[in-house]
Amino acid sequence: MKRLATATVAAVMAAAPVMADLVFPSLSYRTGAYAAGGIPFADGYADYMTLLNERDGGIGGVMTRILECETGYNTEKGVECYEATKGEGALVYQPLSTGITYQLIPKATADGIAIHSMGYGRTSAANGKVFSNVFNYPANYWNGASAVVQHILDVNGGDIKGKKIALVYHNSAYGKEPIRTLEELSKKHGFELSLLAVDHPGQEQKSQWLQIRRERPDYVTMWGWGVMNQVAIQEAVNIRFPMENFIGVWWSGSENDVLPSGDDANGYKAVTFHNVGNNFPVFEDVQKHVVDTGKAAGAGDQIGTAIYNRGFYAAMLAAEAVRNAQAIHGVADITPAMMLDGMESLEITEARMAELGMPNFGPSFKVSCENHGGPGTVGVAQWNASSKTWSLISDFKETDMSVIQPLIEADSAAFAAENNITAGCK
Amino acid sequence: MFPDQFLFGVEVLLNGLMAGVLYALVALGFVLIFKASGIFNYAQGVMALFAALTLVGIMDGQVPFSHLINAIFGMDVHHFGWHVPAFAAILLAMMVMVGLAWIVQYFIFRHLVGQEPIILFMATIGLAYFMEGFGDMMWGSEIKKLDVGIPQGGSFWIEEATAFLGGSNFYGFFIDQLDIVAAVVAIILVVLLVAFAQYTKQGRAMRAVADDHQAALSVGISLSFIWVLVWSLAGFVALVAGIMWGAKSGVQFSLSLIALKALPVLMLGGFTSIPGAIVGGLIVGVGEKLFEFLIGAPFLGGATENWFAYMLALVFLVFRPQGLFGEKIIERV
Numbered sequence: 001m002k003r004l005a006t007a008t009v010a011a012v013m014a015a016a017p018v019m020a021d022l023v024f025p026s027l028s029y030r031t032g033a034y035a036a037g038g039i040p041f042a043d044g045y046a047d048y049m050t051l052l053n054e055r056d057g058g059i060g061g062v063m064t065r066i067l068e069c070e071t072g073y074n075t076e077k078g079v080e081c082y083e084a085t086k087g088e089g090a091l092v093y094q095p096l097s098t099g100i101t102y103q104l105i106p107k108a109t110a111d112g113i114a115i116h117s118m119g120y121g122r123t124s125a126a127n128g129k130v131f132s133n134v135f136n137y138p139a140n141y142w143n144g145a146s147a148v149v150q151h152i153l154d155v156n157g158g159d160i161k162g163k164k165i166a167l168v169y170h171n172s173a174y175g176k177e178p179i180r181t182l183e184e185l186s187k188k189h190g191f192e193l194s195l196l197a198v199d200h201p202g203q204e205q206k207s208q209w210l211q212i213r214r215e216r217p218d219y220v221t222m223w224g225w226g227v228m229n230q231v232a233i234q235e236a237v238n239i240r241f242p243m244e245n246f247i248g249v250w251w252s253g254s255e256n257d258v259l260p261s262g263d264d265a266n267g268y269k270a271v272t273f274h275n276v277g278n279n280f281p282v283f284e285d286v287q288k289h290v291v292d293t294g295k296a297a298g299a300g301d302q303i304g305t306a307i308y309n310r311g312f313y314a315a316m317l318a319a320e321a322v323r324n325a326q327a328i329h330g331v332a333d334i335t336p337a338m339m340l341d342g343m344e345s346l347e348i349t350e351a352r353m354a355e356l357g358m359p360n361f362g363p364s365f366k367v368s369c370e371n372h373g374g375p376g377t378v379g380v381a382q383w384n385a386s387s388k389t390w391s392l393i394s395d396f397k398e399t400d401m402s403v404i405q406p407l408i409e410a411d412s413a414a415f416a417a418e419n420n421i422t423a424g425c426k
Numbered sequence: 427m428f429p430d431q432f433l434f435g436v437e438v439l440l441n442g443l444m445a446g447v448l449y450a451l452v453a454l455g456f457v458l459i460f461k462a463s464g465i466f467n468y469a470q471g472v473m474a475l476f477a478a479l480t481l482v483g484i485m486d487g488q489v490p491f492s493h494l495i496n497a498i499f500g501m502d503v504h505h506f507g508w509h510v511p512a513f514a515a516i517l518l519a520m521m522v523m524v525g526l527a528w529i530v531q532y533f534i535f536r537h538l539v540g541q542e543p544i545i546l547f548m549a550t551i552g553l554a555y556f557m558e559g560f561g562d563m564m565w566g567s568e569i570k571k572l573d574v575g576i577p578q579g580g581s582f583w584i585e586e587a588t589a590f591l592g593g594s595n596f597y598g599f600f601i602d603q604l605d606i607v608a609a610v611v612a613i614i615l616v617v618l619l620v621a622f623a624q625y626t627k628q629g630r631a632m633r634a635v636a637d638d639h640q641a642a643l644s645v646g647i648s649l650s651f652i653w654v655l656v657w658s659l660a661g662f663v664a665l666v667a668g669i670m671w672g673a674k675s676g677v678q679f680s681l682s683l684i685a686l687k688a689l690p691v692l693m694l695g696g697f698t699s700i701p702g703a704i705v706g707g708l709i710v711g712v713g714e715k716l717f718e719f720l721i722g723a724p725f726l727g728g729a730t731e732n733w734f735a736y737m738l739a740l741v742f743l744v745f746r747p748q749g750l751f752g753e754k755i756i757e758r759v
Contacts, residue, residue: 031558031559031679033679039567206441227678230676234675238600260570
């Protein structure tokens with residue numbers, strides 16, 4: 001009898017397909033100088049996947065598994081993390097650093113694994129004909145730069161000729177990303193652009209803000225990260241620069257950036273490609289299935305913060321791409337190659353976001369081989385210091401693709417030429 | 427009336443002096459430890475971070491190790507529910523730094539007496555990373571607002587009193603009130619440290635140890651006590667630096683990187699001179715700000731301050747390796 005039972009179990013095991021986990025590496029940075037930004041993103045990413053496991057039993061019946069690897073926001077460590085985790089069946093990488101993204105583009109392309117650099121990384125990766133494995137939907141830095149100018153246009157009734165706009169930027173590849181777009185936009189709209197570089201880490205910015213005080217720009221926009229953001233906002237307060245005329249990119253728009261300046265930061269703005277706050281039905285599920293059961297990645301107190309929401313949104317987009325891949329290929333246990341198919345034909349609709357308990361959490365969009373960058377629609381959020389909350393003060397609006405698309409084409413063509421890539425779709 | 431460009435230059439110079447004071451505050455901690463023990467304390471920046479974290483934690487009534495406690499015991503504690511006044515919190519934070527000094531001496535450097543300087547340096551690297559992780563576990567890694575009542579922002583009085591010097595484009599000199607407070611604190615700190623070293627029994631013992639460990643031991647000075655004393659003083663200086671820098675940017679882990687700003691100051695002022703740290707800080711502060719104003723921003727695309735400070739220090743190093751005020755090392759064969 002015992003032998004019969006053993007044979008039966010063995011037969012069942014042989015007949016049933018082995019369901020591996022759906023592996024999502026998380027190249028996080030929970031330590032070091034940038035930990036305050038890295039932790040909420042990693043928590044949001046992990047909590048969404050945990051929610052799917054706890055509430056739904058995974059995606060399509062297959063459990064998700066987060067493979068977290070600490071990069072310390074260091075490019076070399078990020079590459080090590082990639083090499084250490086890619087063999088585990090990694091479906092998509094979120095490098096969480098522009099430097100790491102640049103290093104992983106050729107590696108992931110050679111390995112047939114997808115990269116999703118959402119709101120960072122190489123902007124021209126939006127051209128899927130050249131960057132077959134890299135996706136940066138729903139928006140990139142150049143959309144961000146255009147959104148800043150668009151907002152200033154809106155505030156000024158569409159005419160900003162002769163206005164002065166200063167860009168305070170992290171003196172790195174990341175910080176320099178919007179310069180070309182802003183230069184093109186300044187030619188188009190007739191505003192005067194001044195550039196102020198801040199060296200890493202940005203703890204001392206007196207020179208830059210004295211220059212701003214001397215030149216009196218009408219608006220200041222910022223491409224900063226880490227301590228640079230907090231110091232810049234405090235220095236703006238110190239010189240009594242009007243906060244409503246100070247607009248950061250999404251990496252300069254978290255609670256971390258404004259809280260140290262207290263009430264003085266009231267009115268500061270940041271462009272964003274996802275919604276803010278915790279007023280979404282899905283977060284009730286997170287509380288019930290993840291936080292209350294002690295399975296949250298963090299203390300559960302970051303839900304609704306700007307960067308937690310970004311990590312959560314990135315995870316939702318990854319999970320939806322998995323569902324899409326499962327539907328395309330008719331299998332639940334997908335491979336990295338199938339994941340690429342799922343990402344390349346991903347469609348996010350408002351109806352689907354509402355179904356997920358995330359109505360208007362981000363823009364509706366459809367990805368294609370030609371367009372890995374999504375719609376490039378961006379909204380503007382404003383900080384309320386008394387309630388300590390961000391609120392979206394505009395819809396996700398279209399950005400100036402007449403300026404951005406030629407830049408994407410030119411930069412991706414240069415990359416294709418350098419790397420002997422023949423642009424095209426399958 | 428002066429030309430606006432000249433007045434802007436003066437404003438940059440004044441702000442350079444103020445920035446230099448803040449750099450010097452960090453450099454002072456390095457000098458104190460190096461002078462007394464010959465150890466280049468890599469952990470000085472992290473000590474400033476740890477001191478500031480502890481201060482904010484005490485002020486806000488934060489439960490230390492709350493994440494750990496909650497994870498292990500399934501509790502949900504974060505705050506004690508009280509708020510400690512700034513002055514009392516500073517005293518308590520100082521007590522923690524004295525405790526840390528004792529721990530460092532008892533568990534690390536007591537066992538490394540007589541070792542090569544490079545071994546002691548390596549020990550401080552280990553200490554820096556340990557303290558960073560320990561600080562994270564103890565107080566969490568979120569950015570915290572530090573408000574000990576120091577005013578911030580440009581001084582209206584100075585702006586209004588000096589606006590008449592220039593034309594319509596000149597709005598008066600901008601000087602951050604926090605920088606003024608930092609300058610006053612730095613002056614008091616240096617006077618106190620010099621007076622302590624010159625006129626107190628412990629101060630004289632500290633200098634004796636700095637001159638010659640063996641000779642100091644032979645006349646009955648406790649090396650262990652002096653090292654605890656020196657690490658405590660360095661902890662106090664780190665606390666002051668942490669307060670000033672933390673008030674500018676919030677208390678966060680990148681605070682440990684302020685040590686980078688102290689290195690050119692040390693190269694310039696010498697590793698063994700307290701006044702040298704101040705003068706070195708002022709030269710670096712003024713030099714980098716004026717270079718950025720006159721050459722960096724208009725001709726080189728800006729962001730020249732970091733490398734210019736090191737280049738300036740390097741030039742001094744070539745011509746005067748011991749720094750402006752450092753003791754000249756003569757080894758007789």
